[in-house]
Amino acid sequence: MLGIVRRKIVRDTVSSSSVFGRQFQRTAAQPVPLLGSRSYGTAGSESLLLKRGSKLVRVISFSGDLGSPASASSLRQIGTCFQTDSCKKVWTRFYSSEGDVVEAVVPFMGESVTDGTLATFLKHPGDRVEVDEPIAQIETDKVTIDVASPQSGIIQQLVAKVGDIVEPGHKIAIISTSSDHTHVAPSEPPAAKKEKTAEQKPKAEVPSQEKPKSETPAPKEKPKAPAAPATKPSPSEPQLPPKDRERRVPMTRLRKRVANRLKDSQNTFAMLTTFNEVDMTNLMKLRSDYKDAFVEKHGVKLGFMSGFVKAAVSGLQSQPIVNAVIDGDDIIYRDYIDISIAVGTPKGLVVPVVRGAEKMNFAEIEKEINSLAKKANDGTISIDEMAGGSFTISNGGVYGSLLSTPIINPPQSAILGMHSIVNRPMVVGGQVVARPMMYVALTYDHRLIDGREAVLFLRRIKDVIEDPRRLLLDI
Secondary structure (H helix, E strand, O other): OHHHHHHHHOOOOOEEEEEOOEEEEEEEOOOEEOOOOOOEEOOEEEEEEOOOOOOOOEEEOOOOOOOOOOOHHHHOOOOOOOOOOOOOOOEEEOOOOOOOEEEEEOOOOOOOOOOEEEEEEOOOOOOEEOOOOEEEEEEOOOOEEEEEOOOOEEEEEEOOOOOOEEOOOOEEEEEEOOOOOOOOOOOOOHHHHHHHHHHHHHHHHHHHHHHHHHOOHHHHHHHHOOOOOOOOOOOOOOOOOOHHHOOOOOOOHHHHHHHHHHHHHHHHOOEEEEEEEEEOHHHHHHHHHHHHHHHHHHOOOOOHHHHHHHHHHHHHHHOHHHHOEEEOOEEEOOOOOOEEEOEEEOOEEEOOEEOOHHHOOHHHHHHHHHHHHHHHHHOOOOOOOOOOOOEEEEEHHHHOOOOOOOOOOOOOOEEEEEOOEEEEEEEEOOEEEEEEEEEEEEEEEOOOOOHHHHHHHHHHHHHHHHOOHHHHHOO
16 A cells, blocks of 8 residues: 555655645656766755654665666655654665775784774774774784774774774774765664663662661661670671672683783793892992993993893803703703893783893994883783794882792793892902892793703802903903
């Protein structure tokens, strides 16, 4: 019946008719030629002028490059619904047949990284983006990776959700490259929002109705009866804090990765720690005497870390077993020295690598450490810059740690822990004098490294730090 009515009211010009007490009106536009001899633009719309108690709930409009003449009859499609409720809503959607959209996908994240967690969106539907501008961030086990826009345009739709596990090539968002395309996909239909608000209201009222029930006089008397003075000081029944004073937050992938690696290290290695103390007087004097000339020539400050890296290189060269690692039933001796530097960041602990440390001087080491530390704190460090490493140095002294037992960073076999510098009374030349002292700790895999090699390695670091001239004379 509706089809008969539609054929009756459709005309090439504006016409109207009344059917079942409701008035229909249709307006059709003539085809308008666009650019090109074979392209035509068509536009049309149909409307329902309804009386009281009925309404039009959807109007669908079409626009596109058809490539051939088109008539208004081909666009004569409309979804209508007669309703008697008091609310009124109109939803208009635009479709385009041109290839003016591109997809933003997850990039390659590294050889050892297979997936990641979508941490956050930097752009939202309707925002303008430029080429290579980050639109989302993916958190992996090691670093945070940006998803860049392949072309400039407007964010049309976000396909993935925050918290989703994504792999390389996974589609994240749809970007419209056409300036005329203004459609933004709604994140939720209007009807669903009304249903949610309707459902939330009774849910919010439930606790208010149940509270009087729980406050009846019967349950109040029950806790008073067993509340005897003898049970209050009982240590076997501690008073736990209320749950509303606690917060439960999911762990980040980086934190979970760090936790798993540290636990695996404890379960795998036979770890043993040996300690020593270092007099920092000569190294501090060297730094104080040449710090200004060092900055003027190299453009970077002279710190203690470069001295400890050079001392570690000297110790690894004198005790190659500390630079080795167990692989199954074999021992792998490394003929290179890549020093990993533990850096604490707001997102977790990362360990960038200073490669070829045995070939670097003090200035080159300081520049490399500063560059890696800045990238780590900014979250721009790459996976390749943290891969590998044959020995690790951790400086807990920057946070005020006096003494600690560091955990080995697998697949390495040892780690050196630096600590804070404290003036302590020491016996020098038969006299008690105040000296700046630092405790150093070496944690090593006792399956591979014996106590003799570990102590001699730590002793070599002590000798070099207390007298840096040994590096020049190679003694």
